Amino acid sequence: xxxxxxxxxxxxxxxxxxxxxxxxxxLVYGILRLINFAHGDVFMVAGxxxxxxxxxxxxxxxxxxxxIATVVLGFTIERVAYKPLRTAPRMSVMISAIGVSYxxxxxxxxxxxxxxxxxxxxxxxxxxxxxxxxxxxxMVTLVTPVLTIALVFVLVYLINHTKIGMAMRAAAKDFxxxxxxxxxxxxxxxxxxxxxxxxxxxxxILYFTNYPSVAITSGGMPGLKAFVAAVFGGIGSxxxxxVGAFIIGLCEEIIKGLGYTTFSDAFTFAxxxxxxxxxxxxxxxxxxxxxx
Amino acid sequence: MKMNKKKTIFTAGVLLVLFAVCVLLDLTLPSYHxxxxxxxxxxxxxxxxxxxxxxxxxxxxxxxxQAGFMLLxxxxxxxxxxxxxxxxxxxQYFENGGLPFSFTNIFGGIFGDKVGTVVGMxxxxxxxxxxxxxxxxxxxxxxxxxxxxxxxIATLGFAEILKAFFQWNGLGPITNGSNLLKSYPTFNxxxxxxxxxxxxxxxxxxxxxxxxxRAFKAIRDDEVAAEAMGINLAKxxxxxxxxxxxxxxxxxxxxxxxxxxxxxAPFKSALTxxxLLIVVIGGIGSxxxxxLAxxxxxxxSEWLLRGLDSGTFLGINAPAVFKNxxxxxxxxxxIMVIVLFFRKGIxxxxxxxxxLDKRPKSRKKKEAAGK
Amino acid sequence: MSKNVLKIENATMQFGGxxxxxxLNLEINQGEIVAxxxxxxxxxxxxxxxxxxxxxxxxGAVYFNGEKIIENHPQGKMKKLYKGEHNGExxxxxxxxxxxxxxxxxxxxxxxxxxxxxxxxxxxxxxAKHCRTTSNIFTATLRMNRKEEAKQRAExxxxxxxxxxxxxxxxxxxxxxxxxxxxxxxxxxxxxxPTLLLLDEPAAGMNPQETDELTxxxxxxxxxxxxTIFLIExxxxxxxxxxxxxxxxxxxxxxxxxTPAEIQNNQRVIDAYLxxxxxxx
Numbered sequence: 016x017x018x019x020x021x022x023x024x025x026x027x028x029x030x031x032x033x034x035x036x037x038x039x040x041x042l043v044y045g046i047l048r049l050i051n052f053a054h055g056d057v058f059m060v061a062g063x064x065x066x067x068x069x070x071x072x073x074x075x076x077x078x079x080x081x082x083i084a085t086v087v088l089g090f091t092i093e094r095v096a097y098k099p100l101r102t103a104p105r106m107s108v109m110i111s112a113i114g115v116s117y118x119x120x121x122x123x124x125x126x127x128x129x130x131x132x133x134x135x136x137x138x139x140x141x142x143x144x145x146x147x148x149x150x151x152x153x154m155v156t157l158v159t160p161v162l163t164i165a166l167v168f169v170l171v172y173l174i175n176h177t178k179i180g181m182a183m184r185a186a187a188k189d190f191x192x193x194x195x196x197x198x199x200x201x202x203x204x205x206x207x208x209x210x211x212x213x214x215x216x217x218x219x220i221l222y223f224t225n226y227p228s229v230a231i232t233s234g235g236m237p238g239l240k241a242f243v244a245a246v247f248g249g250i251g252s253x254x255x256x257x258v259g260a261f262i263i264g265l266c267e268e269i270i271k272g273l274g275y276t277t278f279s280d281a282f283t284f285a286x287x288x289x290x291x292x293x294x295x296x297x298x299x300x301x302x303x304x305x306x307x
Numbered sequence: 308m309k310m311n312k313k314k315t316i317f318t319a320g321v322l323l324v325l326f327a328v329c330v331l332l333d334l335t336l337p338s339y340h341x342x343x344x345x346x347x348x349x350x351x352x353x354x355x356x357x358x359x360x361x362x363x364x365x366x367x368x369x370x371x372x373q374a375g376f377m378l379l380x381x382x383x384x385x386x387x388x389x390x391x392x393x394x395x396x397x398x399q400y401f402e403n404g405g406l407p408f409s410f411t412n413i414f415g416g417i418f419g420d421k422v423g424t425v426v427g428m429x430x431x432x433x434x435x436x437x438x439x440x441x442x443x444x445x446x447x448x449x450x451x452x453x454x455x456x457x458x459x460i461a462t463l464g465f466a467e468i469l470k471a472f473f474q475w476n477g478l479g480p481i482t483n484g485s486n487l488l489k490s491y492p493t494f495n496x497x498x499x500x501x502x503x504x505x506x507x508x509x510x511x512x513x514x515x516x517x518x519x520x521r522a523f524k525a526i527r528d529d530e531v532a533a534e535a536m537g538i539n540l541a542k543x544x545x546x547x548x549x550x551x552x553x554x555x556x557x558x559x560x561x562x563x564x565x566x567x568x569x570x571x572a573p574f575k576s577a578l579t580x581x582x583l584l585i586v587v588i589g590g591i592g593s594x595x596x597x598x599l600a601x602x603x604x605x606x607x608s609e610w611l612l613r614g615l616d617s618g619t620f621l622g623i624n625a626p627a628v629f630k631n632x633x634x635x636x637x638x639x640x641x642i643m644v645i646v647l648f649f650r651k652g653i654x655x656x657x658x659x660x661x662x663l664d665k666r667p668k669s670r671k672k673k674e675a676a677g678k
Numbered sequence: 679m680s681k682n683v684l685k686i687e688n689a690t691m692q693f694g695g696x697x698x699x700x701x702l703n704l705e706i707n708q709g710e711i712v713a714x715x716x717x718x719x720x721x722x723x724x725x726x727x728x729x730x731x732x733x734x735x736x737x738g739a740v741y742f743n744g745e746k747i748i749e750n751h752p753q754g755k756m757k758k759l760y761k762g763e764h765n766g767e768x769x770x771x772x773x774x775x776x777x778x779x780x781x782x783x784x785x786x787x788x789x790x791x792x793x794x795x796x797x798x799x800x801x802x803x804x805x806a807k808h809c810r811t812t813s814n815i816f817t818a819t820l821r822m823n824r825k826e827e828a829k830q831r832a833e834x835x836x837x838x839x840x841x842x843x844x845x846x847x848x849x850x851x852x853x854x855x856x857x858x859x860x861x862x863x864x865x866x867x868x869x870x871x872p873t874l875l876l877l878d879e880p881a882a883g884m885n886p887q888e889t890d891e892l893t894x895x896x897x898x899x900x901x902x903x904x905x906t907i908f909l910i911e912x913x914x915x916x917x918x919x920x921x922x923x924x925x926x927x928x929x930x931x932x933x934x935x936x937t938p939a940e941i942q943n944n945q946r947v948i949d950a951y952l953x954x955x956x957x958x959x
Contacts, residue, residue, distance in 0.1 A: 050456050099647055104453055106369055107650055110587050112631045114579050118639035120577075121636035124630035235576070239467075242460065282463030291461050292449040510819065517818040518804075518827065521797075525805045528794035534786075535730060537780035537809025537870050546815055592796075617718050657798065 021152065022272035023265065028225075030264025032162035035218030036241035037248075037256040038170065039211025040091075045187040048206055049108050053092055053115035056123075057212055061085040061219035062229035063123060066132045068137065074138065082105040082216045084297040089212025098201065098203055102297015123231040134223055142224050155224045160261075162221070166214060167257050169280070181204055187251060207224035236280065240267075242288035249300025312662035321659060329501050331413030336498060338495040345602075345609050346497040350504040351561045353601035356585045357508050357594055358554035363583070364592040365515055365546040368451070369459045371579050375466025377483040378574035380559030382473060383435035385488040385569045386481055388427055389619045393490040397483065404480045411492055424492050432503075432560040439556025440520040442469075450545045463576055486567040498616055500561060512594055514550065523547050575677040584642050589652050596654030603653075682744060682745075682875050683906045684729070684784075685916075689738035690762035691724050698724040698932035701763045702738075706874070711900060711907040716927035722874060722910045723789055726878055726925070730786050730909075731776040739763055739772075743873070777936075781809050785872035787863040787912075789879045793851040799862055800847040801865050803834045806869035813916060838957040840902060841865040841895075857888040861895065865943050868903055877909040885904055889913050893920055897946045918942065926950065 034057055043051045064084045069075035096115045100108045142156040174180035182203045185193040194200045222237065223229055241256075244263045248255025263286070266281045291296060355373060362368050389397055390667030398404025410427030418426055425671045446645040450461045468561050476484040487659050494500060522543050525533040534540050563569045585604050614620035623629075645652065684706040699721040706712045714722050727733040729740055731748065736756055751768040752760040753846040774782075778818055785806075796801050807830045809945040813823035821827075824859055836843040841861055846854060851862060867875055880896070881889045893916045900907055911917045912949055917924065918923035926934040926941060926948040 033637075048456070052459060096643065096647065100316045103650065106591075107646070109369065109456060109459065110583065111643075114585060114587075114643050117577075117580055117584065117635075118643055121632065121635040123638040125630070125636040128631055146574070239460075239463070240574075243464070246457070248462070249413070277471055277475050281468040284468050287464045288450065288461050291453055293455055295453065295457060309679075513821065514819040516810050517815075518813065518823070518830075519815050521801060521805045524797060524810045525794050525808075529792050530787065530798055531732075532792040532794065533805075534776045535732075535780060535786055535792075536866065537776045537777045538805075539775070541775075550815075557743050584889070656724075658820045 019094045019272050021267070024152060024156055024270040026268030027261065028159040028264070028269060030261035031159035032222045033237065033241045033244050033264050034163050034257040034260035035166070035214045035221075036237060037244040037260045038167070038253055039208075039215050040166065040242045041245040041248070041250055041253060041256040042183075042207040042211050044245065046190065046204060047108070049097065049112060050242060051211075052068055052109070052112040052238075053096075054118060054211065054215065054278075055234035055236075055241070056116050056119040056133065057085060057089050057234070058215045058219045058222075059229065059231065059234025060088055060119060060123065060213075061216040062223040062233060063127065063132060065223060066134055066229050069111070069134075069136045069138065073149035078138070078220070080211060082218060084210045085123055085216035085219070086087065089208040089215070093208040097205075120231050127231060129231070131228035131233075132264050134226065138220065139223055153225060155221055155290050159221050162217070163257070166217065167253065170214075170263070171211065171250060171253060173210075183207060196277045213302055240280075240283050243260065243283050247289060247297055249297030252297070252299040255299035309651065310663070313323055313661055315386055317663055318660045326505075327365065330498055333498050335495045338497075341610050343497045344632065345606050347565050348604040348609065349498045349605035350497075350500045350592075351558055352582065352585060352605055353598040354504040354600050355457045355555055355558035356582050356589065356597040357511055358551045358558060359525075360586050360589075360594065360597045361515065361554070362551035362590065362610065364525040364586060364597075365520065365527060366544065367530075368544060368547065368550075369455045369461040371459045371576065372446070372462030372466045373444075373555050373577040374576060375462075375469040375535065375573045376443065377559030377562060377578070378466070378469055378473060378557035378571060379439045379442060379561035380432070380556030381433035381569050381574070382488070382559075383556070384428075384431045384560035385491050386565045387434060388432040388491040389488065390490070390492070390545055397488060397490050398480070399484060401480045401483065404483065407479065409584070421458050424466050426446065428492055428494075428603050430563075432557050435560040436553040437494055439559070440549045440553040443552030444545065445544050451548060451639065463579070466574070466576065470571045472559060479543050482571075485571075488563075491563070493564040493567060498620040500565070503561060504558075505547055508594065511550075511554060515594070519543070519546065537578070547603060584646075587652055588642065590654035590664055591652065592656035593652070593654035593658060594657040595657070596652055599653055608634060638665065682706070683708050683710075683742070684908065685741040686725070687739045687741065688738065689725070689728055689766040691721070691728055691733060692736040692756065692760060695759060695761075696942055697761055697930050698844075699728065699927075700737075700933055701928070702761075703924055703932075704932070705936075706906055706908055708873075708906055709895065709900070710922045711909070711920050712929060713921040713924045714908070714910050715912070715914075715917055715924060720927040721930040723878055724930075726786065726876055728909060729779075730784060730876065731774050731779040734773045736760060737764060737768060738766060742779075742784065745795050746772065746912075747774060747782065748778065751909055760785060761905070762930045767917075775944055777809065780870055783795065783868040783871070783873040785861075785867035786876035787867050787878055787880060789882060793862060793866070795850075795852050797851055798812060798848050799843055799851050799854065800834060800838065802851045802862060803837060803866050803869045804830060804890065805865045809870055825831070837869055841868075841899075847860055857891070860884070860892070862894075864899065868899065868905070872905060873904045875903075875907050877907065877911075879910050879912065881911060881913045884913075886915075889916055892916065896920055922958065 039054050044047055054218055061081055066080045068080050092115055096111045097108060100111055131171060141153070143154045143159050144151050145154055145157065169215045174183055182198045183206065185196065186199055186200060186203045222253065241260060241262060244259035245256040247263065248259030266282060270282055329346055332346070336343055355377060359373050362370050386406060387410045389405060389409055391409050396403040410431050411424050414427035415423035422499050423602060446465050450458060453461055472478060473482045474485045495517055509633060522538045526543055530540060585600045586605065589600030612634045615629050615637060616631055617629065620629050682705055683739050686702050686704040689699060689702045689855045690697065702725055709850065714725060716722055724733065728735045735748065735750050737751050739746055739761065747767040749768055749770045752765065777916060797805065811826060813826060817823050835844065838847050841857060841864065843862055843865060848860065851859065851951060864877065864880065881892050896907060897920055899905065921938055924936065925932060933946045933950055934944045940944060
């Protein structure tokens, strides 16, 4: 039993990181009904920017730079690749998202030469080791869940009590009517990408503090899993995404702890398929009906 | 009627010329020549792209499981055809690994070495396709009820699950775990690939132009109307999914032949994305487009644009820019341009014979206006 | 007494707490043209959707040619929520999907035109023949069904000539003018070889001249194709002109039934359409 505790702690931490990515998926899906396949790659780019900037610049410059660069990237992707396709069939937008993902990965490959970039200067304090339940882990493991929850509270407040938050809710409920009611739909959508990317950047900083290097494919898996978390929780629902992410993070680490590392990814997808088939709206999702 | 005849002759002519060129290249060039490699790889991609188009373009089901079905086809092919005498070296980490029989040896015993090997290869390919189809049937039962993007992510997840199973050492005695499968028989020349993939694509074309293909298109255009007109949605979606997966499985087997070794790693979601993008470049809903785009894509990435990765391109020597990865970066930019600005791709929903039509719509409209 | 084609028995359709169709009883006999009218939101299209299998009724049954094809009773959460009548009278669950109902011999059109956009006029009609094809996917792919295919194509050509769309057969369905698209939808429904044709607001969006043409056309197809017709319509000229009988719905409830002349003079119908003066108004 004692051996499983570090895995649970890890699971909560990984879950927190997934949650930060999952929110980006769920916000965008809530409004655009689009699986932003590029979101995982935005997460990866944030990691790369962190690696490059922390080696060259002091922390108080490099960390804000990571956040700004990621937000700009997320904003640009939306403006360049999704906005022109607003009236196109959903499949076209999804293909565009896959195209962006492909583009980012290939550009990253070109820039990095395909070599995983080592995290040479990990961020101090959060990368310190701490003793916990007889095991040793990095500070980030403990910081992540706390920070995640705090950020989620801020976000939920933002969405429930500010004007832009209200606009986001309106757009998620009914895109076209919101537009007719004078809501500047494009700025609302940009805002969701900005928020999503910002949280992904924080998630990325936390995530890669735990890893020795950032590879161009590092974004794919966490990205997909975060998406699964969003679906699991009920896509469009922020608390759902967070709960889903923590559950998936925990399950994965426990499976690893039991010695089935090969299947930790497979489990996540099996869970996805089961959820989709049994309760496609997820834990907290709303039911949508088609009109004839 | 006259136009139809013209079209048939035109299509047959173009296909014959292309086939003749391929045979000629095979006869004159050594099998390791880049042209032969390009044809081999491109035909495999063309088959898989067409199979994906059948599902995504013609039935309107956005599925991203292609890599998973290819993986099944590839492994089935490899496992069934590795000759008995090579098994000890291939499965060196698993004692007595591999199946207790090999199609290569069985059919070699019946028809003689040369013919028997080919027969064994073909049957293994077919079984690979059938296994992929069986899995498609099983996974389709729950998954096909899902709507567009949920279906996409569920099929993508399914492919990842399959990959994990094939890398699992528990299945090692058959799949060789995380090690390579190799030493199975392959075709060296390009012509067999062209013939095989060509025959498969021809079957798909026949299907699409049959009453079932028309039903698929009706589902794509308007599901509610299709169901109201007596088309059983569940049955037809399942059919399309199974058939598409069958051909993806065969494509996977051919891919295994082309690559010479099999591992689970190349059959990742990136492969599905690559094929999807080929379909988009060619035009969603055009078989000709998918084939054309496969050849263009493979030709440029394997041959024409090689220089972009290795220092010199079009005589310009700039190793600092033209370094590893530049080719794919350029490619992805081109793809994005197509996705954003030329959404119809090269062919739109037109096929090879339609090239003979000279703007039929505007002419007809004039006629109608004249009346 | 001619044969009964369609019978809706005590059908109630409740969405959550909203009763869209409330205890509807309706009979249509062979060869009749029966109209279902009522103000907007009266539940007419919902009734169509119940009959064609798009929705499963909350309670009640539907008979087609004397055979019970649809039946349901409140289940699950609906047991508590159910506000309709005849609760407990139905115990079976019969819920065929729309395609099965079409194969039984019922075909419909839609209020908002739902043609297959990328297909030609000819193919739109030909695809509707798919449900009558006997070939399986192998024989169809390998072209072993040439005879059947040729027969179907000939039938479609014939049908297009009858409805007057033969000239436009190779055009895209969506390139047709609005009135012809409506006509094509009817042709497509006829291609499925129905005995009962359901038309959901066939004259919606048509001008008076087009409506007159359509009125004549509906009468024509009943005689030529020997079908019974059940239609929803707002154009009263059309309804009064061609209907043998009319059912009137208001707020999901049937408020009148009778010949056009009876309906025109029915006080409840007039009230429903024009509104009643409230006592205190």
